Amino acid sequence: MRAKAKLLVFLGLVAIYGLLIPSGAMAVREIKIGVIYPLTGGAAAAGRELRAGAELAAKIANNVYPNLPMTMAQHAGIQSLGGAKIKLIFKDHEGNPTLGADLAKKLILDDKVDGILGCYFSSVTKTVSAVCEQYGVPMINGSSTSPALTKRGFKWFWRTTPHDKWFTKDLFELLKGLTEGKVRGVKAIPKKEIMNIAAACEKTEWGSHVSQLIAQFAKEYGFKLRKSILYAAKSTDLSSEVRSLKAARPDVMLFASYTSDAILMVKTLKAQRAHPKIIWGQDAGFEKPEFRKTLGDNIIGILTRTVFLPKVVEIKKLAGLVNAMYKEKTGNDLGGASARAFTGLQTWFHVLEKAGSTKPADIQRAANTIYIAGKELVVPWKGIKFSTSGDELGQNVLGSGLIGQYQKQKDGSVGLEIVYPFDVSSADMIFPFPGY
Amino acid sequence: MDILISSIVAGVLIGMVLALVALGLTIIFGVMDIVNFAHGEFLMIGMYTGLLTAKAVGMDPLLTLPVAAAVGFLLGVICYYGFVKFLLRGPMVAQLLGTFGLMLFLRNLALLIFGSEDRALHHGLLVDKSFDFGMGVIIPATKLAAAGLSVIAFVAVWLMMNRTKVGKALTATALNAQGARYMGIATERMNALAWGIGGGSVTVAGALIVNFWSVNPFVGLLFTMIAFAIVALGGFGSVPGAFFAGLVVGILMELPGIWDFFTYTFDSDWMARVPMTSFKYTFVYLAYFIIMVIRPSGLFGWKH
Numbered sequence: 001m002r003a004k005a006k007l008l009v010f011l012g013l014v015a016i017y018g019l020l021i022p023s024g025a026m027a028v029r030e031i032k033i034g035v036i037y038p039l040t041g042g043a044a045a046a047g048r049e050l051r052a053g054a055e056l057a058a059k060i061a062n063n064v065y066p067n068l069p070m071t072m073a074q075h076a077g078i079q080s081l082g083g084a085k086i087k088l089i090f091k092d093h094e095g096n097p098t099l100g101a102d103l104a105k106k107l108i109l110d111d112k113v114d115g116i117l118g119c120y121f122s123s124v125t126k127t128v129s130a131v132c133e134q135y136g137v138p139m140i141n142g143s144s145t146s147p148a149l150t151k152r153g154f155k156w157f158w159r160t161t162p163h164d165k166w167f168t169k170d171l172f173e174l175l176k177g178l179t180e181g182k183v184r185g186v187k188a189i190p191k192k193e194i195m196n197i198a199a200a201c202e203k204t205e206w207g208s209h210v211s212q213l214i215a216q217f218a219k220e221y222g223f224k225l226r227k228s229i230l231y232a233a234k235s236t237d238l239s240s241e242v243r244s245l246k247a248a249r250p251d252v253m254l255f256a257s258y259t260s261d262a263i264l265m266v267k268t269l270k271a272q273r274a275h276p277k278i279i280w281g282q283d284a285g286f287e288k289p290e291f292r293k294t295l296g297d298n299i300i301g302i303l304t305r306t307v308f309l310p311k312v313v314e315i316k317k318l319a320g321l322v323n324a325m326y327k328e329k330t331g332n333d334l335g336g337a338s339a340r341a342f343t344g345l346q347t348w349f350h351v352l353e354k355a356g357s358t359k360p361a362d363i364q365r366a367a368n369t370i371y372i373a374g375k376e377l378v379v380p381w382k383g384i385k386f387s388t389s390g391d392e393l394g395q396n397v398l399g400s401g402l403i404g405q406y407q408k409q410k411d412g413s414v415g416l417e418i419v420y421p422f423d424v425s426s427a428d429m430i431f432p433f434p435g436y
Numbered sequence: 437m438d439i440l441i442s443s444i445v446a447g448v449l450i451g452m453v454l455a456l457v458a459l460g461l462t463i464i465f466g467v468m469d470i471v472n473f474a475h476g477e478f479l480m481i482g483m484y485t486g487l488l489t490a491k492a493v494g495m496d497p498l499l500t501l502p503v504a505a506a507v508g509f510l511l512g513v514i515c516y517y518g519f520v521k522f523l524l525r526g527p528m529v530a531q532l533l534g535t536f537g538l539m540l541f542l543r544n545l546a547l548l549i550f551g552s553e554d555r556a557l558h559h560g561l562l563v564d565k566s567f568d569f570g571m572g573v574i575i576p577a578t579k580l581a582a583a584g585l586s587v588i589a590f591v592a593v594w595l596m597m598n599r600t601k602v603g604k605a606l607t608a609t610a611l612n613a614q615g616a617r618y619m620g621i622a623t624e625r626m627n628a629l630a631w632g633i634g635g636g637s638v639t640v641a642g643a644l645i646v647n648f649w650s651v652n653p654f655v656g657l658l659f660t661m662i663a664f665a666i667v668a669l670g671g672f673g674s675v676p677g678a679f680f681a682g683l684v685v686g687i688l689m690e691l692p693g694i695w696d697f698f699t700y701t702f703d704s705d706w707m708a709r710v711p712m713t714s715f716k717y718t719f720v721y722l723a724y725f726i727i728m729v730i731r732p733s734g735l736f737g738w739k740h
Contacts, residue, residue: 040552042652094552203714229713236554236649236658239446239576240692241713247439247696248708260554264650267556271566271576271648294558 030087031078031358033058033348034107036100036118036128037341039092042234042260043120045290046337050120050143051090052330053341056322058086061349069318070376072349080356086349089113093124095233095258100124104131114358115139117344120337122146123205129157138363140351142344143337145283146209150387150395156360158367158386160347161340162399164206164282167305168213170401171280172221174303174420175252178431183419185428194277196226198250200241200265201282202233202257210256210282226250233258242268256282263294270298270436277432278303280403289332292406292414299406300414301433307379308339309404309416311426319378339379347372347384374398380424405429438572439700443693445573449583451686455679456586456641457659458666459593460512460634466673467610467630470520473535475663476656477542478635482508482642483651484550487557496561497647498581504643505636512635516628524627539656546653556650563647578647589640593633594675606630610673638663658717665724670736677736688719 035054039047057072062085065073077083089111093100100119107113108131116132116139119125125144132139133154141149141159145167150159174183181188199214201207211228218225227248231241238261245253253276257265262285269279279302285291286304310333313320322342323334334342347370352358355366372384382398404416407427417427461475472478485504490497515538523534557563562577569575597603608616609626617623649655666685670677692712699707727734 042554044551044553227708230711231713234554234652234654236651236655239579239648240443240690240716243439243442243446243693244696244713247693247700260556260650264556267558267564270564271574271578273566273568273574 029082029084031081031084031352032087032089032111032113033345034091034104034111034113034116034118035088035345036091036093036103036107036116036124037120038095038124039090041094043095043258045259045288046120046284047092049288049330049332049335049338050341052326053334053338054088054117054345056326056329056338057342057345057349058088060322060325061086061345068321070346071353072346072376078349078352080353081358084352086345086352088117088345093119093121093128095121095124097121097123097127101127101131104128105135108132108135108137113137114352115348115363117142117341117348120144121204121206122149122209125149126205129154132156136360138351138360138367140344140347140367142347143340144206146206147213148205148209150392153393155393156364158347158394158396160343160384160396160399161307162381162401163395164210164213166399167282167401168210168217170305170403170420171254172217172223174403175223175278176221177420177422182422183429183431184422184425186431189431191222194251195224196248196250197223197252197254198227198229198245198248198276199225199254200229200231200238200245200257201255202261203230204233206284207233207256214254223252231261233261235261235264238264238268239272241265242272242274246272246274250276252276252278252280254280254282255286257285259285259288259290262286262288262291266291266295266298266302275433275435279433280304283307283336287336287404287416289335297408297414298436300408301406301430301435303403303405303419304416305401305403306336306416307381307399307401308334308336309402309418310334311404311416311418312378312380312402314426315380315424316378318375319380322378334378343377343379343384346377350376350384437697439693440697441571442573442575443690443697444687445569445575446579446693447687447690448683449575449579449686450689451683452583452590452679453579453586453641453644453682454662454666454685455682456590456644457638458663458670458678458682459590459641459675460636460638461663462667462670462673462675462678463593463597463606463630463637464634465667466675467606468520468524468627470523470531471535472538472634473532473660474515474539474542474656475634475638476658476660477539477546478508478511478638478656479642479645479659480546480651480653480656481511481542482639483646483649483655484546484555484642485639486643486646487555487651490557490560497557497563497643498561498585501585501640501643504639508639508642509632509636511639512631512633513628515635516631520631521624521627539660543653543656550653552652552654554650554652557647560647576648582644582647585644586641589637590679593637596633597675602629662717662720665720668724668734669727671734674734674736677734681735684723685720688723689716691719692716 037047091103122144145164179191201211281304355362374383403420409415419429489500565577666681670681
């Protein structure tokens with residue numbers, strides 16, 4: 001009889017324990033995050049970088065690295081979920097928005113993922129986030145920069161990276177700075193010398209928005225946009241586009257290109273002997289290791305906006321340590337894509353840690369209230385905090401951008417130096433563009 | 437003025453290369469009345485052949501043309517004996533669907549072997565070099581060489597077709613296969629030869645084009661469409677027609693540059709806002725459509 005009573009008490013305690021502990025946390029040993037990137041096709045090089053960035057963040061989150069001064073590295077797994085490990089399930093969207101949406105459905109319905117990370121291409125992020133919104137599955141986006149993505153009022157979508165409106169404004173601030181003598185190593189130049197602008201942007205969601213922003217800011221800052229072209233990123237020949245740009249006789253040429261088209265564009269500019277005073281790329285292809293490796297010294301003097309440059313390592317110790325791990329893994333330095341993929345997954349870690357559950361509603365609440373301090377991040381931002389009201393729902397309001405310029409390094413290689421913001425510039429800017 | 441001249445020159449040069457692309461299609465159609473939907477895929481194979489041979493052997497890409505020609509000729513002959521020969525027994529629709537299937541097969545085979553990434557030549561005697569002819573006309577050396585070599589290849593095929601016994605036998609087969617057979621011409625061998633010449637000429641064009649265009653397994657579709665437009669404009673089966681239509685199509689592709697000339701001449705804001713470069717292939721297909729409606733036999737159609 002006494003034994004029976006003991007058994008009853010034990011079962012009662014087990015039942016009470018079961019009721020007290022959130023169901024999401026009880027059986028969790030693995031958190032599945034679906035990661036959708038372009039792993040083949042024209043942006044495959046970027047896809048490899050993104051994948052490596054996300055994988056490195058997962059590795060750090062799932063293991064202990066006491067020498068890394070970041071919360072994610074101090075414990076193995078997510079503590080509030082009983083040390084659950086993050087498992088990444090990669091899918092390849094090939095740059096195709098429809099395929100991306102199908103993959104998102106598969107990840108949600110078949111793989112039962114707890115959340116999604118991706119997708120680099122704004123056009124694919126758009127369709128994938130619509131699927132997530134439909135199924136009520138949280139999605140964190142680390143590297144798509146079309147401003148429209150956070151203007152849709154989605155409740156299950158959060159973006160860590162700053163978007164193109166900020167980046168494009170940075171560019172025009174740099175041009176304005178050139179006329180005011182604010183740029184390191186360049187004396188103030190008359191505005192008429194850099195007045196005429198020509199732009200060529202790839203014509204998906206991302207590039208077409210950048211094109212509109214360039215037109216908007218050119219007007220706002222008093223520059224003349226002489227030519228604006230949209231082209232297909234999968235183009236195998238851009239000679240007529242370059243001829244058209246050249247015919248506008250621009251002082252400044254602006255581009256929004258993915259990897260293979262960025263390389264093709266610069267090669268065609270060289271073949272057509274186009275020689276503007278400034279060439280600026282809106283990150284993406286202009287910042288990829290392939291761009292640098294393929295074009296070598298030809299890109300000296302070309303500017304690109306980014307959110308991460310190897311020079312950041314000199315400013316942030318944490319960035320240096322993570323960069324060393326990334327370099328060991330891939331042979332390359334962290335770049336804008338990989339650093340943001342890393343940060344995207346890191347955000348997932350913090351959100352899950354704060355949620356303490358895999359229930360979508362708990363994750364949603366955690367994401368909406370999260371604050372990750374800048375010192376935790378490899379990117380030079382003030383931190384991560386998502387907007388929960390206004391017209392940019394889910395947008396990180398603490399991010400910022402950089403503009404780098406390819407310059408010859410002491411070891412003879414070609415690397416990026418920070419030229420904007422002016423107060424953190426790491427070298428004198430080369431002006432005008434010296435030619436190929 | 438420089439944009440006008442450079443656009444026309446660029447159009448003529450690329451037109452010469454495109455004429456070579458279309459030559460194979462028009463020969464195959466002329467001899468056998470078969471429309472080869474896999475024509476662009478043959479070109480894609482030519483591009484990969486040029487690219488990979490140059491990289492593997494370390495030779496200049498322009499020197500890989502004989503290899504590309506041999507690969508294309510063999511591919512054409514193998515396709516004929518292994519596949520097309522059997523299609524000829526079926527109705528016209530079987531021939532159309534058959535070469536369409538061949539297109540899908542070759543494209544997916546390339547996808548399997550090479551992956552979907554763009555590949556391009558970054559080194560070579562002429563790669564990245566250009567000639568300044570003054571007046572703002574700058575011609576990339578690779579395009580100039582490709583155009584010159586295309587004309588040579590085109591003329592060689594034309595001479596072969598018109599000045600040799602084999603060529604005359606091919607023409608006889610094209611005009612009346614049964615009659616040619618009665619005259620002792622091995623028409624089946626002529627059919628295979630047509631596929632061989634068609635394959636060889638388009639792979640040579642591919643090996644030339646890869647000097648300035650990047651290649652991926654999907655690049656063929658664009659060229660198939662352009663080649664169709666050229667053949668339709670020039671007249672199905674007409675070799676000289678293909679050449680002149682190639683030039684016309686090349687210039688049509690450069691209409692955006694000609695538009696730019698007028699834009700800057702008149703300093704017109706609304707003209708500058710028209711996204712002409714986005715429609716550069718539209719003019720080609722429009723011309724294709726118009727000629728099919730007005731004159732289905734093409735400008736130089738000779739056979740029917």
